[in-house]
Structures are given as structure tokens and as C-alpha cells.
Amino acid sequence: MxxxxxxxxxxxxxxxxxxxxxxxxxxxxxxxxxxxxxxxxxxxxxxxxxxxxxxxxxxxxxxxxxxxxxxxxxxxxxxxxxxxxxxxxxxxxxxxxxxxxxxxxxxxxxxxxxxxxxxxxxxxxxNQLVIAVPEGNPARVTGLADLTAPGVKVALCAEAVPCGAAARTALDAAGNDLVPVTLERDVRAALAKVRIGEVDAALVYRTDTAAAADEVDAVEFPESAQAINxxxxxxxxxxxxxxxxxxxxxxxxxxxxxxxxxxxxxxxx
Structure with a gap:
């Protein structure tokens, strides 16, 4: 508590x-x-x-x-x-x-x-999803399609939690069969993987990247409009x-x- x-x-x-x-x-x-x-x-x-x-x-x-x-x-x-x-x-x-x-x-x-x-x-x-990337976006992620590029590591929330369900909805809307390297228990845990450099990107809420703006950048993507929570x-x-x-x-x-x-x-x- x-x-x-x-x-x-x-x-x-x-x-x-x-x-x-x-x-x-x-x-x-x-x-x-x-x-x-x-x-x-x-x-x-x-x-x-x-x-x-x-x-x-x-x-x-x-x-x-x-x-x-x-x-x-x-x-x-x-x-x-x-x-x-x-x-x-x-x-x-x-x-x-x-x-x-x-x-x-x-x-x-x-x-x-x-x-x-x-x-x-x-x-x-x-709340709406964005793609969180490390500051400077070293993997050059510009949209969902880039998340399946060779070598790009992505974190998602587990589908049982709202951020994971929204991510799956957005990915399905884009016809993207992304397989993440990790599924996290909540959105803050997914974002933490980006902050510590364990992944190149994560699908998280816009508000979470705003709160960590000194450490991560946010990449907007159009499919997120179909998965607003x-x-x-x-x-x-x-x-x-x-x-x-x-x-x-x-x-x-x-x-x-x-x-x-x-x-x-x-x-x-």
C-alpha cells in the first residue's frame, strides 16, 4: 500500500x-x-x-x-x-x-x-497507447511495422491487463504478428524495460511516457485510435x-x- x-x-x-x-x-x-x-x-x-x-x-x-x-x-x-x-x-x-x-x-x-x-x-x-522508445530512439522506430524488424526487442503488457489488451487490439488492427520478448504485469513494468535499456520499444500509455519524458520518447501511431481505453x-x-x-x-x-x-x-x- x-x-x-x-x-x-x-x-x-x-x-x-x-x-x-x-x-x-x-x-x-x-x-x-x-x-x-x-x-x-x-x-x-x-x-x-x-x-x-x-x-x-x-x-x-x-x-x-x-x-x-x-x-x-x-x-x-x-x-x-x-x-x-x-x-x-x-x-x-x-x-x-x-x-x-x-x-x-x-x-x-x-x-x-x-x-x-x-x-x-x-x-x-x-488513455491512448504510444510506442515508448529510449531517448533518441536508437532503433529508429516510427510505427508498429518497425517493431518486427530484425533485432528489435519489444515489451508488451500481458493481455490479461488493460494495456496488454489494448496493445493486442492495435496490433491486430495493423495485421502485425509481433512476438514480444517479454510480457509485463502492468504498464509501468513494461515502461521500465525501456528505461533500463532491456528493450528497444514498448507499447504503453501516452501518460506514462509523459511522466518519464526525461528518459524516453513517445512515438505516436495511427492504430492506437482503435484501442483507446x-x-x-x-x-x-x-x-x-x-x-x-x-x-x-x-x-x-x-x-x-x-x-x-x-x-x-x-x-x-
């Missing part, structure tokens, strides 16, 4: 932030209390929120979590970032969590089918404090949360 760091940013004031505070202040006996809370005294609510989110959301959700904490004193947000399919398995196996943000609807559907979603999932952003988010049925969880979901979807996501390269739903 990752704890959102102490807030390094000035708090952005917005109507949505005020709504979130109001929601938390209204937490009452109808919510099953989180460990150590909530505290309904005048000093404010005390609650711990556990968010499971796709690996590609690591940077943006860490920032959003810090800002949500700042807007809601007494609330602590903790995160677990991994491949969406791995997180969905944890949820359906009973792992305690309050909010789930997946990198595609198919993964979210497994959580809904298991009865673990408290609400209807909503899409909050979209929608990211749904939902409050979980086992949420210890559903009001706090729903406030976080609302914050992610607010103008404040959407600005953080857009700055990282995510697309509007």
Missing part, C-alpha cells in the same frame, strides 16, 4: 472541494466507521480511505489524493497501484478497499459481476465509509481532479 505523501501543493479552492468537505462533515451513523473513525465531533471527520487504482494512475492519483486530504482535514488516503486485473482479483477475493479505478471497463465488469460495486461505475478519463471508477460495496469514498470519486471527476489528469495527458471521457 502507498500512502499519499504530505501535501506539497497549495490547496486548490473550488466549489467541488467545498462539496467534498460538506459530504464528509455529513457522515453519520449510516456509514460503517473506518478504523479509528469517523469522528463526528466539531474537530471534523477522521477516516482512512483505501483506493485501488491502475498503475498508470500512480502519479495523478497520488497528487489528487494529497489535494483531497488537504481539502478534507482528518481524512487519510492510501493507495495500492497495480495492474487492473490483479486489483480486481484482490477485490473479488475480499481485500478491504473503498474505491476502485480500473484502466478498462472489462476489468471493472468483473468487480460489478461479483457484487462488489456499490454504485454504477462511471468513466472519468480515457476508458477508465471507470466506483465506490466499492465493502467501503468502510461510503460517504468519504463517494466524495473521493466526485473529487476525481471534478474540475480540480480532471485538471490534474489532463495535465498528465489523459483525455476527457
Amino acid at each position: 502507498r500512502r499519499a505523501p504530505a501535501v506539497p501543493h497549495p490547496v486548490r479552492t473550488s466549489a467541488v472541494g467545498l462539496v467534498a468537505v460538506g459530504l464528509l462533515a455529513g457522515c453519520g451513523s449510516g456509514d460503517r466507521p473506518a478504523p479509528g473513525g469517523p469522528d463526528d465531533s466539531a474537530s471534523g471527520v477522521t477516516a482512512t480511505l483505501t483506493v485501488l487504482a491502475a498503475a498508470s494512475l500512480t502519479d495523478t492519483f497520488t497528487q489528487i489524493g494529497a489535494e483531497f486530504e488537504a481539502a478534507n482535514p482528518g481524512v487519510t488516503v492510501t493507495f495500492s497501484f497495480a495492474g487492473s486485473s490483479q486489483l480486481a482479483q484482490q477485490i473479488t477475493a475480499g481485500a478491504p478497499a473503498d474505491v476502485f479505478a480500473a484502466a478498462n471497463p472489462a476489468t471493472m465488469a468483473t468487480v460489478v459481476a461479483a457484487g462488489d460495486a456499490a454504485d454504477e461505475p462511471v468513466v472519468f478519463v480515457r 476508458d477508465y471507470p471508477i466506483v465506490t466499492l460495496a465493502q467501503a468502510a465509509n461510503p460517504t468519504v469514498a463517494r466524495a473521493f470519486v466526485a473529487y476525481v471527476r471534478s474540475a480540480v481532479g480532471q485538471a490534474v489528469l489532463a495535465e498528465a495527458g489523459f483525455q476527457s471521457p
Whole structure:
């Protein structure tokens, strides 16, 4: 689990932030209390929120979590970032969590089918694939066709995770029978293979290359338009404090949360 760091940013004031505070202040006996809370005294609510989110959301959700904490004193947000399919398995196996943000609807559907979603999932952003290459693009990759050139080593995400499923869709659209040298557990792991020089390229999300722009370059390719991933988010049925969880979901979807996501390269739903 990752704890959102102490807030390094000035708090952005917005109507949505005020709504979130109001929601938390209204937490009452109808919510099953989180460990150590909530505290309904005048000093404010005390609650711990556990968010499971796709690996590609690591940077943006860490920032959003810090800002949500700042807007809601007494609330602590903790995160677990991994491949969406791995997180969905944890949820359906009973792992305690309050909010789930997946990198595609198919993964979210497994959580809904298991009865673990408290609400209807909503899409909050979209993401598109690019070809990540080491800085300077030494293999001279310009598109998917170059990935099958002799000697070019490529990393993909495993097809069970959203980035791998999207990559397979794009490759099939191009009629490309690429065989990767490695299949990784999530998009950050695939990108890491490029960063450390183990492969010449990897199919990852545009947002991940933007976050590592000082180490990798991004090569756009037209087939990615046929494999854009929608990211749904939902409050979980086992949420210890559903009001706090729903406030976080609302914050992610607010103008404040959407600005953080857009700055990282995510697309509007």
C-alpha cells in the first residue's frame, strides 16, 4: 500500500472541494466507521480511505489524493497501484478497499459481476497507447511495422491487463504478428524495460511516457485510435465509509481532479 505523501501543493479552492468537505462533515451513523473513525465531533471527520487504482494512475492519483486530504482535514488516503486485473482479483477475493479505478471497463465488469460495486461505475478519463522508445530512439522506430524488424526487442503488457489488451487490439488492427520478448504485469513494468535499456520499444500509455519524458520518447501511431481505453471508477460495496469514498470519486471527476489528469495527458471521457 502507498500512502499519499504530505501535501506539497497549495490547496486548490473550488466549489467541488467545498462539496467534498460538506459530504464528509455529513457522515453519520449510516456509514460503517473506518478504523479509528469517523469522528463526528466539531474537530471534523477522521477516516482512512483505501483506493485501488491502475498503475498508470500512480502519479495523478497520488497528487489528487494529497489535494483531497488537504481539502478534507482528518481524512487519510492510501493507495495500492497495480495492474487492473490483479486489483480486481484482490477485490473479488475480499481485500478491504473503498474505491476502485480500473484502466478498462472489462476489468471493472468483473468487480460489478461479483457484487462488489456499490454504485454504477462511471468513466472519468480515457488513455491512448504510444510506442515508448529510449531517448533518441536508437532503433529508429516510427510505427508498429518497425517493431518486427530484425533485432528489435519489444515489451508488451500481458493481455490479461488493460494495456496488454489494448496493445493486442492495435496490433491486430495493423495485421502485425509481433512476438514480444517479454510480457509485463502492468504498464509501468513494461515502461521500465525501456528505461533500463532491456528493450528497444514498448507499447504503453501516452501518460506514462509523459511522466518519464526525461528518459524516453513517445512515438505516436495511427492504430492506437482503435484501442483507446476508458477508465471507470466506483465506490466499492465493502467501503468502510461510503460517504468519504463517494466524495473521493466526485473529487476525481471534478474540475480540480480532471485538471490534474489532463495535465498528465489523459483525455476527457
